[in-house]
Amino acid sequence: MVRYKSRYLLCELCVSDQSSLQLLDERAVFTAVKGAVSWAHGDYGAALCSVSFAVKYLNAHTGVVFLRCRKSHYRLLWSALPFITSVESRGQRVPCFFNCLHVGGTIRTCQKFLIRYNTQQLLRMLRHCHSEAERLEVRKAVLSCSVKSLGKEEEEEDEDGCGDEEEWGES
Amino acid sequence: MAVFIDLNISYTADKKRLQNIIETAAHLGYSTVAINHVVDFQQKKQEIGKPQCISDLFEQFPIVQGKSRPIKVLNRLTVVVSEASHFRTTNEVKLYDIVAVFPKTEKLFHAACMTYDVDIICIAVTEKQPFFFKRPPVNGAIERGVFFEISYVAAIKDSTMRRYTISNAHSLMETSKGKNVIVSSGAEKPLELRGPYDIANLGLLFGLSEGDAKAAVSTNCRAALLHGETRKTALGIIHTVKKPQPTAKRQEEEEEEGPAVKRAKTEAM
Known part of the structure; x- marks a missing residue:
């Protein structure tokens, strides 16, 4: 086929x-x-x-x-x-x-790449944190995303988490 | 992963905008950018000034995407030559990291390829090329290690400009066969930059092969940079740097030491 x-x-x-x-x-x-x-x-x-x-x-x-x-x-x-x-x-x-x-x-390889890319972005954005409290807050936000949705949606949620960080990091 | 370089970011007096552009370039994955100062002697009151100090721009340079190093920023001078007297190697020129010329006539193009001490020759993108590229000067330039530059910002902005850019690029490729070509942005706004892989792909429209197109944003640019460095140093072999302030310190030390020795002498006596 x-x-x-x-x-x-x-x-x-x-x-x-x-x-x-x-x-x-x-x-x-x-x-x-x-x-x-x-x-x-x-x-x-x-x-x-x-x-x-x-x-x-x-x-x-x-x-x-x-x-x-x-x-x-x-x-x-x-x-x-x-x-x-x-x-x-x-x-x-x-x-x-x-x-x-x-x-x-395939769309799967792209998704894998995107997850890796987003974790990289998160590390880049963490540099912009001014204090330890901010950093902890980010970590908490990311954890809350991934724990909430186990299984299939986990990866997608992870992305969203990073997205929020990006906006937040620049502000 | 190759190192991507963009050798043409238009200089604006607006510091904020310049910072914005450089931040965007770092986000896109360029590890080196050059700020382009254009001097056109046909307009009045033009002279080659000193380049802007780069460390003034940022306190902390933005980190390049996918790397852990901060972005490197250089100064570049572009002289628009419409008469032979316009381009002279003066001390001001030597302050810039890269020197480019934009020849307006065929004679000057020939001179730029064969004799001028430059790194980059710009190709017209906003108008129809006024002359044909002939084999001897182009081959001479390739042999000397001088690069031809195509800037893509005009192609993005306007449809007719795009036609000129693509047709001029193709006529250059016919003679140079894709060797020694650089594709750079010429961006004035952050939204006019494009990612390096997109540009490598855009090179296909300009008649470059896949390998040449990628080289046009990475290795060729690096070669042009190194060519620029040879002008500052003695052919890249020896490089002299002024030491910041050793004399003042040494004098102080000598002053302190001097009396001590005398004292020792007097004691001995």
């Missing part, structure tokens, strides 16, 4: 203002990426990339996005991503850019 080979692009949406990430939804990202592809590669590129193209996941806290497309044309899609300057959502333009973190063959 032969399956269709896909590529999953794990991207990070970088915005200047963290709170504007809440405005985004999957549809907005979908149209933005599709528009960028047709802008950069014309009708031909848009047609090739639209085969099985989907936004699989969007985390509105951290701005992490999973994009899926066929293995044969993922470079077309990827080379169009740098040209995105803003995402339009609910009548508002959110200026942002896509930063591709990882490209994987």
Whole structure:
């Protein structure tokens, strides 16, 4: 049995203002990426990339996005991503850019990478803590996330925890 | 994992914005960035000033993504040359870590490739290339270790600029075959930067092969940096540094010691 080979692009949406990430939804990202592809590669590129193209996941806290497309044309899609300057959502333009973190063959490898990446982020953010009390607070927040949801959702929750830390760390 | 370098961040007097850009670059995984000071002699009252002191920018430099080291910031000078008299190696030029030229005519492009003591030659991205790239100067530049730079910020901003950027890049690739090419940002705002892997992929649009495209953001940039270092030092072999303040201390010591010796002498007598 032969399956269709896909590529999953794990991207990070970088915005200047963290709170504007809440405005985004999957549809907005979908149209933005599709528009960028047709802008950069014309009708031909848009047609090739639209085969099985989907936004699989969007985390509105951290701005992490999973994009899926066929293995044969993922470079077309990827080379169009740098040209995105803003995402339009609910009548508002959110200026942002896509930063591709990882490209994987399955969504599982991407998830594994994301967990590792987020733990790294947490360590980076912990440096910004000013006092020991703050650090303890962060540790407590992370622990509460992971203990609450054992099993499947554990990893996802972990991400959310990190997301909160990011916002909190910068403030 | 390779070390990624972005050799072109536009200088702004706005310190806050500059800090923002450098923080974003560190977040994206660039371990070295260069702040670009552009001097265009066609505009009035332009002169090469001293570069800004980098340690003034941050008290603590942001940590690079995926590394434990802080980001390294350098100074770069770009001279827009439209007449042969514009580029001269003066003492001010030597203060910068990297020197680039932006030749406007074919003659100057030839001179820049063959004789000028520079590290980087910029390629026009906001207009159609006014001349063809010929083999001899380009090959000469590759032999001398001078790099060609394509900046991608214009391509992001505007659709017609993108056409110029891509067509100019392709015409350069025809002659240089992807060797000695750097892709850099030229960002004025933090949101104009892109991640290094995205740029490596963007290089494919510029006609670079996969390996060359990755080299264009990592190893080629490093080579350009080292080329810049050879100008400051004696061909990179010997490097002289002024010691901060040894003379004052030594004098004090001598003053203290001097009488002691005399005292010893007098005692001996």
